[in-house]
Amino acid sequence: MEVIVKNLNKKFGEKIIFNNFSASFSSDKITCIMGESGSGKTTLFNILSSLTIPDSYEILNVPKKIGYVFQENRLCENFSAITNIKIALSNKTVSDEEIEKNLNSVGIYDVSKKPVSKFSGGMKRRVAIVRAIMSDSDLILLDEPLNGLDEENQKKVIEYIINNTKNKVVIISTHDISNIDTFNANLLKL
Amino acid sequence: MYGKSNKNKVWSLKQKFISILISVALWQIVALWLNQPALLASPIDVIKTLFDIIFKKEFWATVIFSFSKISVGFLLAIIIGTLLASLSYKFDKLELLLYPFMSVVKAVPVVSFIILCFIWIKAENLSVLISFLMVLPIVYTGILNGIKSTDIKLLEMAKVFKINNFNKIKYIYLPSLKPQILSICSVSVGFAWKSGVAAEVITIPNGSIGDMLYKAKIYLNSNELLAWTVVIVIISMLFEKIISKFIKFLYQRYEGQ
Numbered sequence A: 001m002e003v004i005v006k007n008l009n010k011k012f013g014e015k016i017i018f019n020n021f022s023a024s025f026s027s028d029k030i031t032c033i034m035g036e037s038g039s040g041k042t043t044l045f046n047i048l049s050s051l052t053i054p055d056s057y058e059i060l061n062v063p064k065k066i067g068y069v070f071q072e073n074r075l076c077e078n079f080s081a082i083t084n085i086k087i088a089l090s091n092k093t094v095s096d097e098e099i100e101k102n103l104n105s106v107g108i109y110d111v112s113k114k115p116v117s118k119f120s121g122g123m124k125r126r127v128a129i130v131r132a133i134m135s136d137s138d139l140i141l142l143d144e145p146l147n148g149l150d151e152e153n154q155k156k157v158i159e160y161i162i163n164n165t166k167n168k169v170v171i172i173s174t175h176d177i178s179n180i181d182t183f184n185a186n187l188l189k190l
Numbered sequence B: 001m002y003g004k005s006n007k008n009k010v011w012s013l014k015q016k017f018i019s020i021l022i023s024v025a026l027w028q029i030v031a032l033w034l035n036q037p038a039l040l041a042s043p044i045d046v047i048k049t050l051f052d053i054i055f056k057k058e059f060w061a062t063v064i065f066s067f068s069k070i071s072v073g074f075l076l077a078i079i080i081g082t083l084l085a086s087l088s089y090k091f092d093k094l095e096l097l098l099y100p101f102m103s104v105v106k107a108v109p110v111v112s113f114i115i116l117c118f119i120w121i122k123a124e125n126l127s128v129l130i131s132f133l134m135v136l137p138i139v140y141t142g143i144l145n146g147i148k149s150t151d152i153k154l155l156e157m158a159k160v161f162k163i164n165n166f167n168k169i170k171y172i173y174l175p176s177l178k179p180q181i182l183s184i185c186s187v188s189v190g191f192a193w194k195s196g197v198a199a200e201v202i203t204i205p206n207g208s209i210g211d212m213l214y215k216a217k218i219y220l221n222s223n224e225l226l227a228w229t230v231v232i233v234i235i236s237m238l239f240e241k242i243i244s245k246f247i248k249f250l251y252q253r254y255e256g257q
Helices: A041-048 A081-086 A096-105 A121-134 A151-164 A178-182 B002-034 B043-054 B058-090 B092-107 B110-118 B123-148 B152-160 B165-203 B209-218 B222-254
Strands: A002-012 A015-026 A031-034 A056-060 A066-069 A139-143 A169-173 A186-189
Touching: A002 A041, A015 A041, A015 A169, A031 A041, A041 A056, A041 A139, A041 A169, A066 A121, A066 B152, A081 A096, A081 A121, A096 A121, A096 A151, A121 A139, A121 A151, B002 B043, B043 B222, B058 B092, B058 B123, B058 B165, B058 B209, B058 B222, B092 B123, B110 B123, B110 B165, B123 B165, B152 B165, B165 B209, B165 B222, B209 B222
Parallel strands: A031 A169, A031 A186, A066 A139, A139 A169
Antiparallel strands: A002 A015, A002 A056
């Protein structure tokens, strides 16, 4: 599968973010996007997920449903990790045990029924990652997914992402150049 | 942390109790100084009269009559106000259409409504309509503003993950509306009682609290007038407490899932 962006143009006021930008993202290899703050990484994600409307564009093969880890976690704070994940799933037959298994893979144990408001920042981040990966989408957008995670949990999350995104188009926005090797990814500089 | 907040609660209750005691003491002093029971009864006389009327067999029938009418008006306003606010959020034109109606209802004195509506509606049912009309704009405005201030980032998340409308209401809108719903209930219960009893005093339906207040007024029975006022305040406060406890209970049941 391949998501193709052609001749993308977007400006906010006078500031041009994309000027005839074209790129393609394949499911064969993860793509890491790097660039300075304000270079358009999050804007590209928002355009792919239809949250931002570009001035002109041609985008091919974008699935209707997208798994997105936003820069902020965007969780329903009063509800459990399981509920947060469950409401994002289109396949309603996924069991609580299955979700718990995924949460265990990223180092979250025995707290999956507590409200996420009681979780640390790092735990919330991992719940947001599991939600995006489990959301049955062929396109996964991860906006700085490893932010706020300690080294041990970063390893678990990296392994979880690599193992669970086979045959999916995965785009990761990052500031850390070492992520290219870690994810064995293509680099796209903005 | 928990101990500290509990301590603050006890202290705040103590402060409230002391301020009530001071007010009652001042009332007693003014009543003694005036020495005109028809103009201002003393708190001791009011408490005595309160116990007299509580043990009369008509008391509960009177309370139930007014309570049932006013609470029906209140609950209708909660349901219809919430429904209209949700529809107005969805359809801008409806919000525009309702704007003059809600503004007029908010601005027009309650007495004007009572007199106007009395032409059309029987005295027994007028308190339903008046409490409904007084509470409706509070509920409508509060809920609409609450929905409008729902976290846009969570709504974007719901859009990306294609979360259905039922789950959006359950997991995003309702939790975000919790403070508004609690504050609306606490403000509007008092309004419902004030306006409902005012309607009863003007239209005097038989066997209502308003009827009792009116009779106490024409017989210059200040003791009974104030005793019934105390009854209204107590019922209104109890009603508000029950409603807000019930809402908190409902939230507790489904939050943390």
